Amino acid sequence: MNLPIFDSHFHLDPRGKRKDAVYAFKKAGGTHLLLAHKPYNIPRNIDEHEKEYSITLKLAEEARETGVKVYVALGSHPAVFTELIKKGVSIEEAEQIMREGIDLAAKHIREGRACALGEVGRPHYEVSEKVWERSNAILLYSFEKAKELGCAVVVHTESATEKTFEDLANMADNAKIPREKVVKHFSPPILGKENFGIFPSILAGREAIAQALEVSDRFLMETDYMDDPNRPGAVLGPATVPKRTRYFYGIGKMKEETWIRIHIENPEKVFGIEIKDVEHRK
Numbered sequence: 001m002n003l004p005i006f007d008s009h010f011h012l013d014p015r016g017k018r019k020d021a022v023y024a025f026k027k028a029g030g031t032h033l034l035l036a037h038k039p040y041n042i043p044r045n046i047d048e049h050e051k052e053y054s055i056t057l058k059l060a061e062e063a064r065e066t067g068v069k070v071y072v073a074l075g076s077h078p079a080v081f082t083e084l085i086k087k088g089v090s091i092e093e094a095e096q097i098m099r100e101g102i103d104l105a106a107k108h109i110r111e112g113r114a115c116a117l118g119e120v121g122r123p124h125y126e127v128s129e130k131v132w133e134r135s136n137a138i139l140l141y142s143f144e145k146a147k148e149l150g151c152a153v154v155v156h157t158e159s160a161t162e163k164t165f166e167d168l169a170n171m172a173d174n175a176k177i178p179r180e181k182v183v184k185h186f187s188p189p190i191l192g193k194e195n196f197g198i199f200p201s202i203l204a205g206r207e208a209i210a211q212a213l214e215v216s217d218r219f220l221m222e223t224d225y226m227d228d229p230n231r232p233g234a235v236l237g238p239a240t241v242p243k244r245t246r247y248f249y250g251i252g253k254m255k256e257e258t259w260i261r262i263h264i265e266n267p268e269k270v271f272g273i274e275i276k277d278v279e280h281r282k
Contacts, residue, residue: 003263005241005245006033006220006262007034009034009220009223009224010036011036011038013038013226016226018063018227019065022066022238025241025242026068028239028243028246029242029245031068031069032275033069033070035072035073036073037075037077037118038119042084043080043097044089049076049097049101050104071114071116071273072114073152074114074118075120075142075153075154076098076105076120077121078139078156080101081098081134081135081138082125095138102120115272116271117146120138120154121156121157122139122156122157124158143172143174143175143182144175147177152199152272153182154183154201156186157184160188162190165194165196169197180197181199183199183200183270185224187200187202189211191216200220202221203235210253213254213258218266221241221245221263222241223237
C-alpha cells in the first residue's frame with residue numbers, strides 16, 4: 001500500500017552514512033522522519049550550541065535531497081548537562097548553559113527551521129540527588145518554552161514506567177502544556193491510562209509494536225537510528241519502521257485506518273506538521 005510512513009526519532013551524524021541512511025529509509029517505503037538533534041561535541045557557550053545545531057540543520061538539508069520530508073527537533077540533550085559537570089563545570093553554570101541551548105533551539109523553532117524541542121530530558125543513569133533535581137528543573141523549563149512556542153517537546157528519560165509517565169504528566173500540567181504535546185522517546189508499549197496522556201514514541205521492535213497494536217493506535221513509531229560508525233545499525237536500522245509497518249499490514253495486524261492514524265494523523269496532531277497533502281496521498 002502506498003501510504004506515508006513516518007519515523008518519529010531518527011539521528012544523523014557527520015561521521016556516519018548521512019543521506020545514504022535516509023535513502024535506505026526511503027527504499028524501504030519511508031516518506032517522512034523527524035531528525036532529532038544529538039550532541040556531537042559538548043557545547044560550553046551559546047556559540048558552541050549554535051555550531052551544534054547548525055550541524056543538525058545541515059544534515060537535514062542534505063537528507064531532503066533524497067526526497068524524504070525531513071522535520072527537525074532541536075534541544076539540549078540531558079547528557080550534555082552531566083558531561084559538563086564531569087568536565088569541572090559547576091552545576092549552576094552547566095544549568096545555565098543548558099537553558100541557553102533551549103532558548104537558542106526555541107529561536108530556530110520560532111523562525112521555522114525546526115518544529116519541536118528535543119531531545120531534552122533527564123539522565124537514564126544514576127546521578128546525584130542535586131543533579132537529578134536540576135535536570136528536572138531544566139526539563140520543566142523545556143516544557144514551559146514549548147508551551148510558549150505551541151510546539152511538541154521530545155523527551156529522553158530513564159526507562160519508562162507508569163511512574164515516569166505520571167511524572168511527565170504532572171510536569172506538563174505545571175507548565176500548562178497539553179500532555180499530548182509531550183513525546184516520550186524510546187517508549188515501551190505502555191498505552192492507555194498508564195501513560196497519563198503523554199504521547200508514546202515506541203521503539204519499533206517487532207514484539208513491542210505487536211503489543212502496542214493489541215491495545216491502541218495512539219502512538220508513534222521510531223528507530224532511534226544513531227548513524228554511529230562505531231555502532232552500525234544502532235539502535236535500530238534506518239529501514240526498520242517501514243519494514244515493520246508493511247509487515248504488520250501484510251499479516252493483517254495493522255489495518256489501513258491504523259496505518260493512517262500512526263503515520264499521518266498522530267504526527268500531524270503532535271508535531272503540527274502536514275503529511276496528508278503530499279504526492280503519494282493523491
